[in-house]
Every structure is written in C-alpha cells, then in structure tokens.
Amino acid sequence: MASLDQYSLCPCGNGKKIKFCKCHEHLPEMQDIYRMISGEQNVAALDRINANLKTMPSEPWLLAMKCDLLLRLGELESLEETSAKFIRLQPDNPLAKLHRAMVAIVRGNTEEGASLLLQSIADSGETIHPMTAMVGMNLIEFIGQRGSILPALLHAETLLDLGQPMQQVGMSAYQSIVSDAQSSSLLRESIPSPVDPGDAPYAERLDEASSLIEAIRISGAKTKLESMIREFGPQPAILQALLHCQLILTDGESAAATCRKLTQCPDLPEHQKVYYQSLAFDLSPQSSGISLKDDLVVYTIEDPEFESKLATVKSLQPVPVDQLKEMLQMMLQEEVPPKVAYVCTDAVLQEQFAESEPLRVGTWIAFYGKQTDKPARLVALEANSGYQKKQIDSIKSDLGLNSVKRELIEQLHLPFVQRISSQVMIRQQIPDERRLALSDAIKHLNTEEALDIPLECLGNQSMREVAGKAEYRVALQAVLLSWQARNPSGFTDADFDAIHKRLQVSEPKLSPELDVFDLVGGAAYYWTDLANIDPQSLIQLMQSSLTRGIASMYQPLIDRAQSTQWPEELRGSAEYTLHNLKVRVCSDPNEAEKLLARIIESGKKLNVSIGSAIIERFELLSMLGRHGEARVFMENAVRENSSDPTLMRYIQSLMQQSEMAARGNSGLGGQSSAGNIADAGGANSSGIWTPDGPSGSSPDSAGGGSKLWVPD
Ligand SMILES: [Zn+2]
Structure with missing residues (x-):
C-alpha cells in the first residue's frame, strides 16, 4: 500500500500535490488518518477527523476525507450534510462536486448528478480526480437501469475521452451498454453531429456553444443554445446541439421535445425527420404518443x-x-x-x-x-x-x-x-420441423396486431388506417423504424420491407458515399443502400453492427459481403470481420469452433486484439468435450498473447475461481464478468458501485482508483 507523502495529490481534491497545497502543514496528521483508513480502521479514522474538525471546522482536506469515509461506510445522511458544507466552503473544488454528484445520483436526481459530474471534469483540467470513475459508473448504471441508454452511452464516451485510468472504466461501461440487446439500436448509436449552419447569422454563437460542449461546460452551452432559440427560432443546427446537452444532462423529456421540434423543421431532409421522431418515441413514449x-x-x-x-x-x-x-x-x-x-x-x-x-x-x-x-x-x-x-x-x-x-x-x-x-x-422445446411454422405464426400474429392498434402519434388511428396518407408519412415511418430498431425476435429486414410495402411507404435509401451514421445515427443500419455500397463503407457498417450488437443486420451484411469483390488492401480485414459476423449467427458449435480458429488466425495478421475470440474458442472446445486440445490451445495462446488485457483478465478470474473452488466456495460469483456493470453494482449491498468493491471486478483500477488520494 502506497503511503501519503508530500508528492501525493492533496486529499482536499484541488488537484495540487500536497507540497504545493495550502494544506501542506497538516501532512503528519493526514498521514496518521490515511494509515488508519488503509488499515480498515474506518470508525477510528472518522473519530479522529471529527475531533480535528472541532478545532479546524473548515479545512477542506478534513471535509474531503470525511466525505470519503462516510461514502465507504454507506452513511448517506451524514454524507449529504458534510458534502453540502464542503461545497459551500469550496464551491470550485472538483472533489466537492463529485461528492455532491454522488449524493444526487443515489437520491435519484440524475440531472443534478450529471451536471455536477461534468462540471467537476471540466474544472479538473489535466488531473481528473480518481473518484470521477466511481461517480461516472454509478451514474451510468443508475440511468442505464432506467432505460436512459443514450445518455448512459454519452457518459461512457465522456469517460473514454479522459485517458487512463478513466478509459478502462469507460470502456467496460460502454461495452455493457451497447451489448444490451433489449434496447433500441437507435439508442445504442451516438446522435448525428449538428448540420453545418454555413453563414447563418447565428453561426458564430453556435461555434461558441460547440466550444463549450467540447470543454464539457454543458450547462453553460445549454443556456446559450436556449437563448439562441428564443432569438432565432427553432433552427435545426441549434436544436441538434441542444439535444446533445439535454441527453448528457439525462433530461429525457426535454430531449424528446427537442426531437419533436426537429421533426417539424421544414429544411431538414425527410430521413432525418423520421430519425428524430423515432428517437422521440424511444426517449419518451408517453409524451410522444406511442x-x-x-x-x-x-x-x-x-x-x-x-x-x-x-x-x-x-x-x-x-x-x-x-x-x-x-x-x-x-x-x-x-x-x-x-x-x-x-x-x-x-x-x-x-x-x-x-x-x-x-x-x-x-x-x-x-x-x-x-x-x-x-x-x-x-x-x-x-x-x-x-x-x-x-x-x-x-x-x-x-x-x-x-x-x-x-x-x-x-x-x-x-x-x-x-x-x-x-x-x-415458449415453455417447451419445439421440434425442429415445427419451429419455422411457429415463428411464422407468431410473426403473422404480431404484425396483424401491430397494424391494428390505434396510436396517438397517428391521430388515434392505426398504421393500417393511415397507410398512404401523406400527412402521416413521417410519423408512420418513424413508428416502423422504432419497431425495427427494437429488433423483435424473428423479424428480418425482408419482413420489414414487406410491412413497408403493405403500408405504402418506402424506407429512405441512403447513399453510402455520405457519412450515413453522421446523418441519421443508428437508423443507418436499416437505410443504407446495401445493393450499391462500396467495399470500404460495407466494412464500416459490418464492424459497427458488431460492436453495437445489431443482430438483425448480421445476415444481410454477411450475404452482401460474400458477394463483394474485395480489393487486395481490404481483403484481410474483410475476412476477419465476415467471420466475426458468421460466428454470431452460427448455431452449430463445431462450425463456430472452426470460424473462431480462422478469426484468431486473421486477427493475428491484422494485429488486432484476439483475446475474446481465444476465450470463446477455449470455452467451445471445453464444451465439446475436447479438453486436452482446449488446454494446449489456451497454454499456447497465453504464451503468445501475454499482453492482451481481455485474455489476462480471463485467466485471472479462472484462477480466482479455482482458488475459490479449492476453498469449497465455488458457488460465489463464479460467473461475474468484468464488463458487466450490474455485476459490479450487485457486489456492494448499498447498490453503490465502488472501484474497490469486494467483487474485484476490475483489477486494473486497483492502483489508481481504489483508494482515494493514491497517485498512480
Ligand atoms: Zn489541499
């Protein structure tokens, strides 16, 4: 355990080293308390802090250490009180903001929590406080559970942009969000960038607002954008930037309202109107009438x-x-x-x-x-x-x-x-020969029901009733996109094509030369013209659908990729990506094992991380009963890929599991995976995710994030 010395970051949280901070004269006392905390004597440490606070009631380092202890001890009421005092005395202290953010998140006030977290990041400049990871993860987990997938994604991306060690945390949060197959694929893809305002009269001020957003001054940017809308009216470029602010501040209702305003903008191309209307449905089904x-x-x-x-x-x-x-x-x-x-x-x-x-x-x-x-x-x-x-x-x-x-x-x-x-x-196993018939029957039933339900967003008419009526075209397309983006089981792109035809609307066809994701976010998966796509864009779409888990696209992309003449320079990555897609749709374990072997081979040539493919192949071989082969394969793979973080984490957890099994404890946490937020959260009874939670879910954070104030 590292000790606290004058070159450690000051516990007060202002980002300076103790030597250069006003608090430096208290170093011996800090060290005493720090030793107590390191030795898990939390209650004794708290007593000592309280005794000190009697004579020095406004020392920031004491307040900061007290907040941290109260958080560890799960004393929320006291944390609320102490953090309020801390931030009152130190309104610009990033750590005080983090503690206030934590209280707000636990209390369910995510808007305040998000706003304080972002302010703290912006105020911290180069030295992001290690506690940022914990507050960020708690926020992401909390809003993710409440279905705010897109805001959670934006927060994960913010952490990703902060460099190590936040990047690690951001990555696992990000993976967990995009792998949630239940959520709409529109919410798993970042929103498109704002359109270029050209030489519009508000262009300069929009630039200023964008700079604020880049500097993570989100509340400031939002205020500016709102006043611009009052002055210049609902201009698409302003609304699009405002939408980003509302989402990252977790204000789903306002974000949905902004989406609906975008749908009304006459200059916006129709496919974007459809996208924003559909996003409004996902963000707030009730207020958007779906x-x-x-x-x-x-x-x-x-x-x-x-x-x-x-x-x-x-x-x-x-x-x-x-x-x-x-x-x-x-x-x-x-x-x-x-x-x-x-x-x-x-x-x-x-x-x-x-x-x-x-x-x-x-x-x-x-x-x-x-x-x-x-x-x-x-x-x-x-x-x-x-x-x-x-x-x-x-x-x-x-x-x-x-x-x-x-x-x-x-x-x-x-x-x-x-x-x-x-x-x-389905309660029982269906015989193979009946499965297709059953899935057809279910599809038919679901389709007929969907077409007949009256919806407020269609003027209390059903989809069937508004078919062919021009005034409902955008809304109808948006309902269909929303449906498709939820990827109900059994429905394919061809099924949705058929539904579009029946309702006399055509899906927008996007030319792949445009940067389609930038135009319509996640809707690009369904609207990109696969018949005329160029190889480079096809690879992009294939890789993106893999990382975002857009399962309904796998088969159409495989079909397209197999009929593509790949230019020499793309052949390697095309093959690697194609096999990755194929293994996702493959139901035969023997076939999957062969595909994984080829993924590992082509991944090596491309020099990409092949850790997860190695793990999958190892598990498949074991499942198929080929234990000897599995062991030899894994031993070689570990030797050749000893710097692959995914593989090393896996080996570590395997070792922990066998240790636990040896201690007769095998039932505990055997399945926990490092990338799963819910697992990490479940480890702590208070529901608060802390990097040093008992599950040890992220070994990488043990150095930087686990105990506060320990510089790496
Ligand atoms: Zn200090």
Missing part, C-alpha cells in the same frame, strides 16, 4: 365457486405466483401475494401448436382469496386495444365478470413496441 394505456383493475368477487371457474377457462394459463409477486407488490403496495395467477394464452397458437404451450404474455389475472380485512378480489391488467383487448374481453365474458363492478386502480403506459415485440413465450 404508448398504450392498459387498465389495472380490480373486481370484488362474491361467487364462492370463482376460483374453480378460473381453472376451467381455456385461454388462461396458470403461472407460479412468485413470477408476478414482485410486480404486484409494487403496483398494489400490499404484502399479501395472490392465491393464484394466470396469463392469457393465445387461442390461435394454442390450437395449432398445443405441444409448445405458446403464451401471449402482457395481459394477466391474479386472484386474491378472501382475507380477514378484505373480500375476495380479482386484479387484472386489461389491454385497451388490439388483439389483447379482444382476448381479455372474451375471458371476462367466460368468467361472467361483465356484471361485476369494475374499479380502475391505475392506467399503465406501455410503449407500443414493447407490447408487440415480446408477447410470445
């Missing part, structure tokens, strides 16, 4: 036979109460779980695919028997539109519920794409 309102209702049941009646309804499928318990507790704020619970199964699918018990989840029923203080009740989630409405209506009539008093508990908003993409759950 959410569905389902009713959470309760019926008071007097019929003593009701419970047995439930069991006879054909389209109700019993589910373990445990599956709904948590959700019900949250919705109803009561402790007692229901007696029985059902989800509504699909009659059509049940008829054709009885052996697979396919369910359409979303609409469910929970029956609470008579309790001492309450009569018997039925709580149900009732869809108000589409196929699920028909379904629940028929179940209600089977149960005779139409003559029972219906009380609305709450209207729940569900994003449209969420309902149509995840309705079918």
Whole structure:
C-alpha cells in the first residue's frame, strides 16, 4: 500500500500535490488518518477527523476525507450534510462536486448528478480526480437501469475521452451498454453531429456553444443554445446541439421535445425527420404518443365457486405466483401475494401448436382469496386495444365478470413496441420441423396486431388506417423504424420491407458515399443502400453492427459481403470481420469452433486484439468435450498473447475461481464478468458501485482508483 507523502495529490481534491497545497502543514496528521483508513480502521479514522474538525471546522482536506469515509461506510445522511458544507466552503473544488454528484445520483436526481459530474471534469483540467470513475459508473448504471441508454452511452464516451485510468472504466461501461440487446439500436448509436449552419447569422454563437460542449461546460452551452432559440427560432443546427446537452444532462423529456421540434423543421431532409421522431418515441413514449394505456383493475368477487371457474377457462394459463409477486407488490403496495395467477394464452397458437404451450404474455389475472380485512378480489391488467383487448374481453365474458363492478386502480403506459415485440413465450422445446411454422405464426400474429392498434402519434388511428396518407408519412415511418430498431425476435429486414410495402411507404435509401451514421445515427443500419455500397463503407457498417450488437443486420451484411469483390488492401480485414459476423449467427458449435480458429488466425495478421475470440474458442472446445486440445490451445495462446488485457483478465478470474473452488466456495460469483456493470453494482449491498468493491471486478483500477488520494 502506497503511503501519503508530500508528492501525493492533496486529499482536499484541488488537484495540487500536497507540497504545493495550502494544506501542506497538516501532512503528519493526514498521514496518521490515511494509515488508519488503509488499515480498515474506518470508525477510528472518522473519530479522529471529527475531533480535528472541532478545532479546524473548515479545512477542506478534513471535509474531503470525511466525505470519503462516510461514502465507504454507506452513511448517506451524514454524507449529504458534510458534502453540502464542503461545497459551500469550496464551491470550485472538483472533489466537492463529485461528492455532491454522488449524493444526487443515489437520491435519484440524475440531472443534478450529471451536471455536477461534468462540471467537476471540466474544472479538473489535466488531473481528473480518481473518484470521477466511481461517480461516472454509478451514474451510468443508475440511468442505464432506467432505460436512459443514450445518455448512459454519452457518459461512457465522456469517460473514454479522459485517458487512463478513466478509459478502462469507460470502456467496460460502454461495452455493457451497447451489448444490451433489449434496447433500441437507435439508442445504442451516438446522435448525428449538428448540420453545418454555413453563414447563418447565428453561426458564430453556435461555434461558441460547440466550444463549450467540447470543454464539457454543458450547462453553460445549454443556456446559450436556449437563448439562441428564443432569438432565432427553432433552427435545426441549434436544436441538434441542444439535444446533445439535454441527453448528457439525462433530461429525457426535454430531449424528446427537442426531437419533436426537429421533426417539424421544414429544411431538414425527410430521413432525418423520421430519425428524430423515432428517437422521440424511444426517449419518451408517453409524451410522444406511442404508448398504450392498459387498465389495472380490480373486481370484488362474491361467487364462492370463482376460483374453480378460473381453472376451467381455456385461454388462461396458470403461472407460479412468485413470477408476478414482485410486480404486484409494487403496483398494489400490499404484502399479501395472490392465491393464484394466470396469463392469457393465445387461442390461435394454442390450437395449432398445443405441444409448445405458446403464451401471449402482457395481459394477466391474479386472484386474491378472501382475507380477514378484505373480500375476495380479482386484479387484472386489461389491454385497451388490439388483439389483447379482444382476448381479455372474451375471458371476462367466460368468467361472467361483465356484471361485476369494475374499479380502475391505475392506467399503465406501455410503449407500443414493447407490447408487440415480446408477447410470445415458449415453455417447451419445439421440434425442429415445427419451429419455422411457429415463428411464422407468431410473426403473422404480431404484425396483424401491430397494424391494428390505434396510436396517438397517428391521430388515434392505426398504421393500417393511415397507410398512404401523406400527412402521416413521417410519423408512420418513424413508428416502423422504432419497431425495427427494437429488433423483435424473428423479424428480418425482408419482413420489414414487406410491412413497408403493405403500408405504402418506402424506407429512405441512403447513399453510402455520405457519412450515413453522421446523418441519421443508428437508423443507418436499416437505410443504407446495401445493393450499391462500396467495399470500404460495407466494412464500416459490418464492424459497427458488431460492436453495437445489431443482430438483425448480421445476415444481410454477411450475404452482401460474400458477394463483394474485395480489393487486395481490404481483403484481410474483410475476412476477419465476415467471420466475426458468421460466428454470431452460427448455431452449430463445431462450425463456430472452426470460424473462431480462422478469426484468431486473421486477427493475428491484422494485429488486432484476439483475446475474446481465444476465450470463446477455449470455452467451445471445453464444451465439446475436447479438453486436452482446449488446454494446449489456451497454454499456447497465453504464451503468445501475454499482453492482451481481455485474455489476462480471463485467466485471472479462472484462477480466482479455482482458488475459490479449492476453498469449497465455488458457488460465489463464479460467473461475474468484468464488463458487466450490474455485476459490479450487485457486489456492494448499498447498490453503490465502488472501484474497490469486494467483487474485484476490475483489477486494473486497483492502483489508481481504489483508494482515494493514491497517485498512480
Ligand atoms: Zn489541499
């Protein structure tokens, strides 16, 4: 453990070395306290700090050390108080801002947290405080869990730009965000750069605002841009820069409103309007009119036979109460779980695919028997539109519920794409020969339902109803893009082409010579004209789809790449990228193993990091029972690639696992992966991610970020 000397960064957090800081006369006392903390005598250290604060109530280094200790001890109330005092006495101190940001994030105020974190980074200049990584990770994890994927991505990119050691943290956050296949691919891609304002009267001021954004003075830039909009009206270039600020400040509602204004800009090309409208849907489904309102209702049941009646309804499928318990507790704020619970199964699918018990989840029923203080009740989630409405209506009539008093508990908003993409759950293995037929049936059902649901953003009409109407063209294209970008299982590009045709809208076709990602962000995956793409752009698109996990694009890109005549200078990277795509769609482990061997070979020639391919091949060989071969392969690979960080981390965790297994502890954390934010967060009971959390998830941070004030 390094000690604290006069060349260490001063604990007060102003970025100076102790020797050159006002605090230097207190070095011996600092060292004493530091030794206590290093020896895990946290409570004793806190007592010593408090005793010191009695005589020196406004010494910044004491306040800073106290904040850090309180954070370690999870004493949030006291941290809130001490950090408030710290920042009041030192309003420009980056560390004081970091502590305030931490408090705000834990309290759920991400806008304040993001703003303080960014200010702290901007104020720090060259020497970023090590605690920045921890605050950044907490913010990213917190907003990521709440579905703010794009803001989380922008914060990960900010950390990435800060150099080591923040880069490492930023990288693992970034990988975790882009690998979230559930999120919309529009949110996994950075927003396009603002259009060039040319010699517009506001060009110079926009330049100033852009410089502020570059210097991470986001709040200042935002104020400037807002006043420009008041003066010059909703100009696309100003709105686009403002959108960036709102996103990174985690203000999703305002960002969605800005997107909607961009959609109204007459000079913006139509494909960009579609993109921004679709982004607005993703950022705020409710305010953008693409959410569905389902009713959470309760019926008071007097019929003593009701419970047995439930069991006879054909389209109700019993589910373990445990599956709904948590959700019900949250919705109803009561402790007692229901007696029985059902989800509504699909009659059509049940008829054709009885052996697979396919369910359409979303609409469910929970029956609470008579309790001492309450009569018997039925709580149900009732869809108000589409196929699920028909379904629940028929179940209600089977149960005779139409003559029972219906009380609305709450209207729940569900994003449209969420309902149509995840309705079918397969409970048993489907025989191969029936799988294709089942996936077709599900596709058909989902498509017909989607086309029939009335949506506020289409003037309360369904997609089918607005087909061919010019005034709804942009909104309709945006709904389709939003749907496609969520990548529902089983839908291919060809399926979406067919849906576009049925609705008489054509997808925008982007010429690949333009920098398409810069024009339309993630929409480029679907709109780039693959038929006429040049080899260089094709490789870019292939690599980007891999890093962002755009699974629905893999097959079309593979097909295109295989029919491309690659120029000599691109052949190596084309082959490497193509094999990477192929292994993603490959379902045969023997085939995948061969592809991985070729990826490793071509990766070596290109001098790119092949650590993850080595790990994958090793695991596949072991899975296939070829243990001897796997061991020899790994031993050679480690010898040849001893500087590959991914591979070394893997080896380290393998060693830890076998150590734990030796200690009879193998159940603990065996699967934790370094890149997973949720894992890292789960390691600490308070939900606060700290670089020195017990999971040891990031060995690299042990030197720089783990204990504060230890310069690398
Ligand atoms: Zn100092």
